Amino acid sequence: VCVDFLTDLSKIQMLFFVVDTHKHKEKHKDKEYRHKDYKKDKERDKFKHNNSEHKDHSEKKNRDNERLKHTDSSSEKHREKHKDKDKERRREEKVKSSLIAKPKKEKENGYVSPAAIKNEPEEDNGLYSSPQHNKTSRRECDDEEFDCKPKKVKTEHDKKSKKRKHEYEEEDEEEEVVNKDKNVTEGKKSKKDEEKWKWWEEERSTDGSKWRFLEHKGPVFAPPYEPLPDKVKFYYDGKLMKLAAPAEEVATFFAKMLDHEYTTKDVFRKNFFKDWRKEMTSEEKSKITDLNKCNFAGMNEYFKAQSEARKQMSKEEKQKIKEDNERILQEYGFCIMDNHKERIGNFRIEPPGLFRGRGDHPKMGMLKRRIRPEDIIINCSKDSKHPKPPPGTKWKEVRHDNKVTWLASWTENIQGSIKYIMLNPSSRIKGEKDWQKYETARRLKKCVDRIRNQYREDWKSKEMRIRQRAVALYFIDKLALRAGNEKEEGETADTVGCCSLRVEHINLYPKLDDQEYVVEFDFLGKDSIRYYNRIPVEKRVFKNLQLFLENKQPGDDLFDRLNTSILNKHLQELMDGLTAKVFRTYNASITLQQQLKELSCSDDSVPAKILSYNRANRAVAILCNHQRAPPKTFEKSMQNLQTKIDEKQKQLSAARKQLKAAKAEHKASHDDKSKKAVEVKRKAVQRIEEQLMKLQVQATDREENKQIALGTSKLNYLDPRISVAWCKKFGIPIEKIYNKTQREKFAWAIDMAEKDFEF
């Protein structure tokens, strides 16, 4: 039965890339591989792909399941080539402090119902004047927003939803940590109350302000450095050496990472050493001139022992730490925004350390310096209780800008970018934005056909820039590529998106296997994750690409007449609020919806339905190229699971035998007792069958998920209302799909989506 069930399942859908563990196992054994020896691998890949048949039939997902993070050596070439373009680094501290918020153009805020005007005069002003509604005359995409705007049906509605909410909470408490919840602080209670606030049933402000009142306690700073005890030794060139605190601190950053691959990389070591020397006394500086002569082993052992000791702590000690953390959370982890207590996302300032850039980052290993109160800009209401800086210190600035959402900010010293302290995803301010994002994507749904027709027309344009724009847009739409902003060279890893693709990132095959006009993409995208895909395109696209490639070097831009701002300007004209990234959201969500429709079968058991959901989710993750390193223990845990399955199977056949025996017994005796025995056995068989099926489903799911990360798409690209509707339709408890954090983030969707919701 189970085997049949599984084969059926695999028949159902076609989004499967075949997991060829044999071929790929070796490569993935350790993740170190990912950054090494890439060039060779690239060649091998090409070869492999030329010769291996593609088993994946899904058009969009026609890509290798072997996508690796890596380092691209061709970037070197590229950097050389463009060196002349290199601009002066803007590393210098920009301490420009604009005290007052610049008057900005009003932000899109599309959900206000003209019928429900609030009394507050400040809101009246903006109410009808959402720029989005004034600007364009083409409104065909707009209506949706009005359908979904928060409805003001207070009383009635409230009762209903309150009841619903209660149901959720009860389930919550039964399934999760009831007991623990109780003995944790009182503060929890008011938090619980806050969770019930349904901001999505309220009107939105339309004047571009993000809040009216904001009060918080400021950030939590990293604990000060504690010098090492004397027993911890550091040797330079074999000789014992005691470092002064500043240099010692930086040395410990390195010592803690000794086991990490980073510390073997030249760039990392070079950057670290350079910055480390800046922290040394002149005496230290003159002695320590070669990183290779430094012996951090003693420090490294010390930290290992420390973390071991932490693990071995008694229950009481652990409990105390937990309570301390909880206290800090209660004090600093929340703020008051417009009459509601809201959770802050990251209220701790990033501690000092060594910069860990991803991929081939030119700045890896640089010292991330300690942030002091003097570096922090506080943002809060004028009439709020301002946060106090730690005794003896001052804030850099306190401002009152309600056009932004952050509570505190500082400038980071590696890239010179600004870091922010903002609210948790469950907050109103994040939730509204998220909801709005999906509404924009739904508007795109309404006009996507028109836009697609248009770019197909544009492939024929006599203007090069229009053709390039149209082809790029086609990629963004079809392959869900990122926009690809330009980046400053030498400041970050060499990665690209659609508009910044270079000639070296694609290969054209007029004919490949039995397909025509195949484009092969091979480049490093965000986070230096490799995007590898081969895909047949329409002839016209192919011819255009050939045209774009004419007379170009590998390091030249593929779309030399295009950048993201040109593209987005064009998109803005096609639909209000449309940008390149909306396509990713749209295609992700629509794919989920379609896949769910195709894969779900109401006769399936709950685990089977959830497998279907995960597969739909997976299709999206593949589309968006969301990868992960295969877990270190993957093979082992698969084996364990297989062992379990084997055992279950044995159990099952044993149970079946017993059932047979019982039946025979019953046939012979026809008494009540034997009848009962048959029933008991039958039940046992059934139970074991179910367990076995569950295990097998689990195994399938896990195997398919080896290199694919579902979380990112679930959290950022899939309209949660699709999932909620699906759960309601198929009677799946929402907890099976969203964990606690996710349910908090998507509370708005869980509350408002009914089973007939259509993206």
Add this chain to the structure above:
DNA sequence: ATGTGCACTTAGCATTCATCTA
């Protein structure tokens, strides 16, 4: 058109927590 600063979203990896197993 181009450059730059800023605000905010999206991303994968590291660490911690909870649960299961021996």
Add this chain to the structure above:
DNA sequence: TAGATGAATGCTAAGTGCACAT
């Protein structure tokens, strides 16, 4: 009950896109 394991959470880097200046 310790230790292993997988899930959840935390952390912060790396994107996108817009406003504004030149």
